[in-house]
Amino acid sequence: MRLPSLFIAFSLLASAASYDSVLIHNVDVYPVTSPMIHNTSVLVIDGKIAAIGAGASGKGGIKVVDGKGLRLYPGLIDSGTELGLSEVSSERMTVDTGELGDFMPQLRALIAVNVESEHLPVVRVNGMTSVIAIPAGGGRGGRGGGSAQLISGQAALMHLSGWTWEDMEINRSAAMYLTFPSIAGRGGRGPQSDDDISVAAPPVSFTELKRQYDAQIQKLNDFFDAARQYQKERAANAPGFKKDLKMEAMIPVLEGKMPVAITAMRERSIRDAIAFSEKQHIRMVLLQPHDVMKFAPELKAKNIPVILGRTEALGDSEDSPYDQVENIPAALYNAGVKFAFATFNNEFARNLPFNAGRAASYGLPKEEALKAITINPAEIWGASDKIGSIEKGKYADMIITNGDPMEIATQIKYLFIKGKDIDLSTKQTRLYEKYLARP
Amino acid sequence: MKKLITSLLFCCLGALAQAPPTAVAISNAKIVTISGATITKGTVVVRDGLIEAVGDNITPPADALIIDGAGLTVYPGLIDGLSTVGIPAPATPTRGGRGAGAAAATAAAPPAPHSNGPEDRPMTTSWIKAADEIQPTDHRIETARNEGFTTAVVFPTVGIFGGQGSIIDLAGVKTENMVLVPAVGQYIAMRTNPNGFPDALMGVISYVRQTYMDAGYYKLSKEVYANDPRGMKRPEYNRALEGILESKRILLPAERLVEMDRMLRFAAELKQPVILYGLHQGYRAADLLKKNNAVVLVSLKWPEKPRDTDPDDEDSLRVLEERKKAPSTPAVLQKAGIKFAFYTDGVEQPRDLQRAVKAAIDQGLSREEAVRAFTLSPAEIYGVADRLGSIEKGKIANLLVTRGELFDDRTKVEMVFVDGVKHVPAPEPAGRGTATETAGGGVNQ
């Protein structure tokens, strides 16, 4: 059915020889949003997928890639990283997340991204083509200790390659990043390794912690109320109205155009975060909810999507079953809640596909695991018209592999971002080559 | 009549000059001897601070002051197996933990010099004897006595090697009169140093190990030197090591089963007779303790749920189980035939103490054994059972007289005899609580 149009497309554009056009043939395509197609072709023109179908060979100067024995998938998407914003996480000067100030909605993560960060190539070559870059601290070099920043700024959806951050941008304001107040539990996951410089908080009475917690929520509500007031004044445009950058940044949130990515880990915070989002009439995405299963029916009913952290983690209590965290994705899927995976990290961001695969090991259907790192995040972040699957009209963000991208031993043979064939060499491969050659 | 006036005079003079009667007889009382069968109705005669006679068929001597014991029960005076009563409370005598309370400690005393290793003998005052530190005016002595304690095994508890404990009678004006046994063993706590080495539990253990190795070396060097000093550099006097060598046994802390195992092994390695103190997981440890012929002191400060916690937080199964079962420890030890005694461990309010013992009784400890754990057992553990801990002829007249069964809710302490001298607790104010307030703390704070 596609053959005729494909033929026409080829004859029209056969002369195109741009760097972001390519024809991949003889490849098994996994579109994700539709069943796998054996031994077919994908034509990319000017960075977008122009056609998918069997047959035709390339004409003119278009680059051709032979995908014999290989597979083609959409590029993978990590829904939470500090890529480009943090180079050596324990060295504060290299870290640009976690600014000072409790309410900083006007800050934009995108403009602080270091295009030449060594982390970008390292993560790319495991199949990631785009990520959410978050403005919040949490890395060891970032804003540590004490209470978390409430609104950290605007998280960006970006490609992992480009000449500038403008080039990399998919959506500079993909979400407003909000960390909901919380009361630390007595358990907690603690330091992971001897190199982890975490510190336990000193014990404070619950009464006092609850008082602080309630005060923080009040501050949040006050801030949103102030933003609403500003919105009114702005619409009225009375004389003497002064533009306030913080409040300006809140307008799209109030209008429902920008979702709020809310981090809430424990039960109390999750419950109050949902209540808060309803009270303030905002669209929310729920991030890193450890106690998520208690809310699954509610999340489904209210269409609140979830971003899960790494499955390579332990439960919060000594009594947690050893696979507590691994079991959550399957349970969420069975409850009908939409979710995506994120690593919330740089050093381990390249292991995103393995986190998804691990969930598949513990009951999540493989196709769903793959969706959670492709089409689901695309939909959650409002970019499903551009990325997340192999479909005509979307960006040609694609990986060509010699196997299942969630399997450890799989090699990524080609990586395309907006149709451009990305060099798979990284600082690490270069050092490897150099020292391999040492006599 | 003359006799009446004389005795009245004596009483008044007694009141003024505080000269006790030479002999006292409590008759018509129930007597729980501990060493033998309980006497339903009998008499105890006390003279010159010793028990002269006890039995169900005794005629009180003619010169004795008679106390009508109808409705009363006489017990041996209670012995607190590990106490700090009488030693002025140090700023923060925390047990275990990672060097908390450093700031408070330094407020009271000049900061300890930084310790760079075992050779600096950090946190060691092994030469101290509790007997030399006792302040007879410490009001906690009276408080303890009002609860029925006549004796306490008091230890200096600061640092890692706190010093030697002494058995002290809980009444007296001069310390010399109060000391029953000046040195009963070295108190050791697995405490880290806020000011240098040792900074971790394994550091504390290696420090203690090195100290004992050094003590052995010191002893050997002194012997060799004594044998023939010529040509040999003299071994330097080291009071810390002297204190270690003088101690005939050690006390080591152990709450968890893992710690009991660890400390028993450690004591065996050091070749030191040991008494373990703490024992909250004793209910799990019967086999281990039996195998090692262990002697233990059980803290009555049962683990409690911390206050003001997040209702969303659930304690782990391990913690829940321990809280539930800790009071069953004494019953388990009793059943397994393991030698144990109680200590109050800072539980000072009589209501709290009574409730703590009651919890143990509710979980299977017999009432007799509960009393024994406060009387003859600690006497046996510290090797003074020949003179203390039960109501037998010839033993020291330390007695507790109650109205009601010991450890029942409404039981009151009527009087206490220490070294044969009667003490009556001050009347309690309305409501619960002791007659006197207590500041400072016990072994744990």
Next chain:
Amino acid sequence: MTSKFFLACLAAASLASAEVKVIQNATIMSESAKGTFNGSIVVRDGKIIEVGQHVTVPPGATVIDASGQWVIPGIIDCHAHIGVDGGVNEGSVSVSSMVNIKDVINPEDIAIYRALSGGVTSMNVLHGSANAIGGQTIVLKTRWGSDAQGMIFEGAKPGIKFALGENPKRQGNPEGGARGGAPVNVRYPATRMGVEDVIREAFNEAVLYKAQWDAYDKAVAAGQHPLPPRKDLKLESLKEVLEGKRLVHAHCYRSDEILMLIRVADDYGFKIATFQHVLEGYKVAKEIAAHGGGASTFSDWWGYKSEAYDAIAYNAALLAKKGVLVSVNSDSLNGELMRRLNLEAAKGMKYGGMTREEALAMVTINPAKQLGVQDRVGSIEVGKDADMVIYDKDPLSIYSKVQKVLIDGTQYFDRDTDVSGRGAKEQEKQKLIQEEKAEDAKTASPRRRAQ
């Protein structure tokens, strides 16, 4: 873990070890000359007595039907920090060789169970990395339910931890640089130069100490009775290093410090048994290979510290290519990564093209050799301890899960038992919570009034 469960485990342990077991019809990755094949394994008295495509099933044997499943040797983690009471770092002094992990083993650390759930059967439990010369270390088997003594891998050579690079010099930073920013006593050294000095100074002392003791031993052998030298625990363990009786496990990152330590060891005449983490080891693979030390590294960690900035995921593969014996470890404080060492090892196939057997070797026979216990564990061969892991699928696949773990022939972990027991455990917990709530309501806590 309730004490009842412990007792059950212990009971199971004592019953099972004398039994004969047969693991039947599995795909066996033996990590031996026999390679990978479909077959069975016979176990008696905790040892493997037969392995092959066809085995004789002794009468009365317990048969574990492993058809469709995979069996590998028990996983050996060459760098763990679990099962330790009271802190893994004696960080107050630069040389803490007097302390010993063996003194603080906590066999009830739930992290041990979690490691077991991932197939770890032996682990090298190390002192932390706060000191240039740290404390003495020990090899344990994850015999969950045993007491501390029961965890010890009997016969494994004792070790000692060294640490180079940023961690041991952090406390020398006059700006405080300590964990969490809490003020600490400034402690020498503050630079890598100082780290070398600390090590050399310590061994300088140790050499003198050893000379004193050698002289004493000689005099005693000659029938004399001199006063012995004072025994010093700190120098005693370093003397053992000099005598080759104690293995040195050195935490290191940068190539310059790795080379430095090799030269120090050469000068004092001892060997580094393993270079731990050794993220820039690939740059000095030649020197490490010549020295004869093993390398125990992370699969793909990098970039979290300056000294990890040149770390590459190909480190293990490159070191192996250059003739170094390589293992992959977890450095875990809570057992999380210990659940996935099979997958960490599998990354060797992705980064550097290792074969399947080469990859798996990094968590089995290689760490066994590094710890000197290869005669006992590390492969499925006749005569070795029956330490084995049964997976439902290919252990090098992301989709596999551990089903059973045996140590010395005794089953210490069974996923089905664990999963089916969860309901009861949760019920018991809720029961205790409700009981406590009822108690609290009853007594209405007069303590609070008194407060």
